[in-house]
């Protein structure tokens with residue numbers, strides 16, 4: 001289930017805010033310039049669908065958001081718990097980093113945990129199937145797919161190297177919760 005928790009960056013033990021409500025999550029994130037919305041597929045996406053089938057199911061929303069935000073490319077990333085490189089893939093985005101373009105991801109299936117460090121607050125967002133998140137360029141954040149990663153996501157790019165992370169070298173990500181298991185409602 002989608003969830004937003006907001007912490008002081010000094011206190012990872014006690015969230016100051018927690019919600020599973022999509023409208024409330026969107027409202028809180030809008031205050032820091034992060035966009036959150038939910039999409040419905042225009043046709044069912046079967047397990048094992050090809051990237052082309054996934055993109056076709058969301059074509060209208062993909063075209064809308066690409067036109068609004070200037071994206072030129074989309075791709076589909078798919079990670080399952082039996083991926084032999086799952087530990088390496090998980091480690092890639094676990095430390096605090098930022099990107100030079102907006103990070104826009106749509107979860108077709110499965111889930112993952114984005115955590116953003118903005119001012120003196122930490123915003124932890126569990127993204128699940130049907131969630132779109134748009135994190136502005138330069139926002140420091142990390143992403144945890146968990147020890148048994150399972151997600152299919154559409155990624156949007158302005159430039160071919162837009163996904164590259166620039167690491168800040170801080171240890172803040174190690175002090176905040178990891179994504180051990182998807183949360184229940």
Ligand SMILES: CSCCC(=O)/C(O)=C/O
Nearest residue numbers: 093103105112142143153
């Ligand atoms: C959900 S897509 C994989 C993560 C990613 O691209 C990124 O930049 C995480 O911070």
Ligand SMILES: [Fe+2]
Nearest residue numbers: 093103143165
């Ligand atoms: Fe990132």
Ligand code: NI
Nearest residue numbers: 020183184185
């Ligand atoms: Ni709950």
